[in-house]
Structures are given as structure tokens and as C-alpha cells.
Amino acid sequence: MNKIQNASEDLLNAGIKPSYQRIKIYEFIIKNLTHPTVETVYKKLSKEIPTLSRTTVYNTLKLFEKKELIRSVNIEENEMRYDGQKHIHGHFKCTVCGEIFDFNYNYNDLEFSGLDDFVLNQTDVMIKGICKKCRIKNS
Amino acid sequence: MNKIQNASEDLLNAGIKPSYQRIKIYEFIIKNLTHPTVETVYKKLSKEIPTLSRTTVYNTLKLFEKKELIRSVNIEENEMRYDGQKHIHGHFKCTVCGEIFDFNYNYNDLEFSGLDDFVLNQTDVMIKGICKKCRIKNS
DNA sequence: ATTCATATTTGTAATGGTTACAAAATTAAA
DNA sequence: TTTAATTTTGTAACCATTACAAATATGAAT
Known part of the structure; x- marks a missing residue:
């Protein structure tokens, strides 16, 4: 009964307009469950989206967290990590x-x-x- | 069977030379169990020790944590807090x-x-x- | 299409907690 | 008293994050 995860749908369900950048960032987070930092997301996605801005990554991940699409992981002393896994762990x-x-x-x-x-x-x-x-x- | 807590003793037991600043900072942390930040410790102790430096507070609290005298509480997004309580909570x-x-x-x-x-x-x-x-x- | 309003993205500058570093002060030993 | 080692101090640098305004994209109405 698993449904293939659809980024646009997920964003819409959370009340977020699915822009190109938001879709790409969301897909990255739910496919890379290695608790990436903003910098990691930015570096990896920049290859695909050369105009991407760090600020967009910062703002978008904060927005996703506020809408409870993803979780922030505050385990490092200096920088934040993000986690796209849904189940409690x-x-x-x-x-x-x-x-x-x-x-x-x-x-x-x-x-x-x-x-x-x-x-x-x-x-x-x-x-x-x-x-x-x-x-x-x-x- | 409770022992009155003695700052110098505690520091020595942890392998830390009990300097004036270290004793004052340690006493503050174990007496103020409100999870103070570095800035709070610095501001409060500055009144008593006018020459105190922020760097000393930073270094000393890090030292205490490394020697397992106190715990850091990484619950804020921007700044660290410190906790002098011993029991698990x-x-x-x-x-x-x-x-x-x-x-x-x-x-x-x-x-x-x-x-x-x-x-x-x-x-x-x-x-x-x-x-x-x-x-x-x-x- | 065109215009207009709104939302999103971008890049730069500023913010602020923390750390690096070297000089000054203190302590301990000889 | 000298000397060496440790601790403290103050400033500068670091760097993740945020503020902000300009630029761009989107969407609706005409």
C-alpha cells in the first residue's frame, strides 16, 4: 500500500507552493537521508541549478520544518542538519x-x-x- | 549522607587546577540551575570579577564539560547552555x-x-x- | 498578449556566537 | 629572585545564519 512519493503533492498537502527550487530541495532531502547540512544541499544542487542561492536553501528548509515536512537535527555544535525521514527515531x-x-x-x-x-x-x-x-x- | 559541595575539591577531583575564576564559574553553574548561557555567566560574574573575560568563560565551561563536571545543553538554535545538575534528566x-x-x-x-x-x-x-x-x- | 499585483529567488551585507592567537598576568618551582 | 609553566585577558578573525532589497518569476484580470 506504499504510495510513490510525489514531491509536488507533498508540498501542496503541506500548504507550500511547489516551485522548481522547492521541489528539488525537497526531493534531495527525502532521497538523501544522511542528515545533510545547508551547505551540502547547496553544493550538490548547485550543479543542477547553477543560479541557486544559499539563502533559498536556508529559507526553504526552514519553511519545510515549520510546515512539518522535514525535521531539523541540532546535534552539531555549529551547524544545523536536516532529516527527511518521517518515522520516529x-x-x-x-x-x-x-x-x-x-x-x-x-x-x-x-x-x-x-x-x-x-x-x-x-x-x-x-x-x-x-x-x-x-x-x-x-x- | 550528603556532602556539602566544595568547588575546589570538585575541580581537583576532576583534574582541574582550582583558580579563582574557575572556582567562581563552577560555583555559579552549580548554584544557578537555569541552564545559563556563556553571556549570562559572564554578565553576572563580571560584577564580582571586573576583569573577567568572555574567553575565560568560554574556555572554562568547555574545560568543565570535557572533564565531565557539567553538561552542555544544545537546545537553542544559536547559543549553547550549560547545566550543573548531576542526575539524569x-x-x-x-x-x-x-x-x-x-x-x-x-x-x-x-x-x-x-x-x-x-x-x-x-x-x-x-x-x-x-x-x-x-x-x-x-x- | 499586456498590465499589474503578488510571491519567490537571489546576492550582498550585517549579525552574533564562538574560536584563534598573542600579550599580560599569575602561579609554582628551583 | 629567576625562570618556566599555566592561566587569563582582549582583540581579531571565523563562519553559520539572517536581514534586506533588488531582480525574477508567477498568476490573475482585462
């Missing part, structure tokens, strides 16, 4: 190689105390450590 | 008033998959939403 950053991995966690069993009568909109679980490859390499 | 940011709240969660209930043979050093659970006060005010 956490992010692991290897402090040796810097790579960011996805992992699953059991959100439903997680119980909070101290947030009574708070509205919870967005949960982020982030872990830092050493990935398997780096652990083996340095042992 | 999560951070909630109200997107209306901007305040950051602590909450407790059962760490043992958090089960991960996809991180086999990874070394997990630091876990951060962050939630964004609307705090009780702002929810009531806007209803």
Missing part, C-alpha cells in the same frame, strides 16, 4: 568520525515526570558515543 | 516563552535498536512544546 553522533546514525527507540514506554499540563510537540533523543567501526579500529 | 523548551525546564524520565525504560556494538557515552532527551503557564495564558 533518534540520532547517534560518533565523536570519533563525526558520522550521524539513526536508531529506533521505544517512545511509547517513555514516561516523563515534571511535565504535567505541558503540551509536548516534538521529542528528540540524541546519543553521543563511538560507532562500531571506530570502536573496532581503535582497539 | 531531560530538557523541555517552551516555544512560546523560551524557558527551559528539567524533567525526569526513566532511563532504564529507554530501549534502543540499531546501536549494537556502539559505545554510548551521553544521552540527551529533549522535548519542545508549550509550558503550563503559556498554555493557560493563551486559552
